[in-house]
Amino acid sequence: MSDPGLAANRILRTFFAILGTILCWVPFRLLARNGEFVVVVFIIDVVIANVFTVLNASIWPDDDMAKWWDGTGLCDFQAFITFPLDTLYAACIFAIMRNLAQRLRLKRANNLTPPERRRRMLVQSLIIFPVPIVQLALMWFVTSNRYAIAPVIGCLGAFDTSWFKVAVLGIPPATFAVATIPYAFLTWKRFREISKTTKVALTANTRSSSRVRQRTRIRLYQMALSIIVPYVPLQMVFFGVNLTTTMRNLHPYNYYSIHHNPDHPWSAIIFYNSWDVAFSVMNQPWINIFTTIPIVLFFGMTDEANEAYRRFLTRLRIGSWWNASKNVQSVVKETSEDSTLPPSELPNPHRQTIVTSAGPFIPPRHSSKYWRQ
Structure with missing residues (x-):
């Protein structure tokens, strides 16, 4: 009989992974159009992980190993x-x-030129791609078996418990996570500094491109911060668990014993029951599922995103209710704006003249008799 908890985990992760992946489409398009290269790569990474989550949970739903597919091809990849x-x-x-910390340090009002954008993309590529590529190239040398399979979690890597595995797979993500913290502090500090000088100017010019860029930066910061706060501690926990497991069975690295040991063939495929898989390993896919929440929250609910949803629903011929709702909101907004005068047009009691039978009368500067403070 299938474990009810395992079945619930499978159903929930499948549903939310599919939902989150679909909802990431509009933020992906908007951020790609605005030239946010790193965020686009980040969303692609999250979507790929969620696709794997759905496939694994659907192909290996329970502990009935007799019905399992051996995963050839999919698990190899x-x-x-x-x-x-x-x-x-x-x-x-x-x-x-x-990138946010660098942008705020420059404090420039104009957009980047095409050469500057290309240079920024090159620098960002040199930050995010080399380490994963090196890991991919060295994966053959740290895997102790072809792969393993467990229910719901699906395809798993089987790794050698040596110092080389810790250096190649354990240290890099933990290093990136820790290195993010000082940049998060710098970004927060610089946001506070520039907000004091730019808030009035940005409020006065609501349609300026600088205001749009500022809002995008704020959303990026809020999105990244909402991910960092839970992610960095979790990453350190995962690193500690992996390090503890490796140290418990630590041995010198030996390539021959990994790939040419007749008693332990590298090509073997290992099947695990659900109770043999650690909680942290079984539930790690939830990190990418939960990551879709801030992506959609900060970039899937903007005016541009709402317009994209409206166009999509209009193509499906079900957008009439959306248009009616937006029209009502627009009328309410315009009425509110018209009923509120800007500060420069508000009556000033110290500049008003009251005409009486005795002639013009100017109230005293601090009088509350004629003007309620």
């Missing part, structure tokens, strides 16, 4: 790419926060 994807996730968060 996934077992090699999962750790580099995890490192890419951490590297993107680091690059996003670093």
